[in-house]
Amino acid sequence: MKSVIYAAGLAFFLVPMAQASTCGTLSLVDGTLDCQQEVTAPGQAKRISVMDSRDVLKPGDELPPRAMVMINTAYYGLPPAGGGWWYFETNGEIYRADPGSRRVIERVTHLANSSF
Structure with a gap:
C-alpha cells in the first residue's frame, strides 16, 4: 500500500515538472495545469516576458x-x-x-x- 501512495505522490510532482520542461508557460487554471506554448518561426528569437x-x-x-x-x-x-x-x-x-x-x-x- 505504501508503494502505491509513494508512486501516486511521485507522479503528482513529476508530471508537472515534465510538462514544464516542454512548455513555454505553465499555469494553474481551475485546479488543472495549462500549458501556453509560444510559437516562433525557425531562426527567430523566442520572446521573453520581463517585468518593467x-x-x-x-x-x-x-x-x-x-x-x-x-x-x-x-x-x-x-x-x-x-x-x-x-x-x-x-x-x-x-x-x-x-x-x-x-x-x-x-x-x-x-x-x-x-x-x-
Missing part, C-alpha cells in the same frame, strides 16, 4: 488579488509591521499596504535582505 517599470505599483494603487500577505518578515530583514499596515508580496516586489483597502502605501523591496 509599469508593473511596479505606486502609492495609492490597489494590490492585485494575487498579492500575498507576508509573514515572518523579520527573516527578510524587514522592520515589524504595524500602525494599520501589512507587508504584501506580488510580482517579486514587497509593498507596505493597508489590509482593508489593499491600497499601496509604499514599495519596500529595497529594504529586504538577500533572503528575499
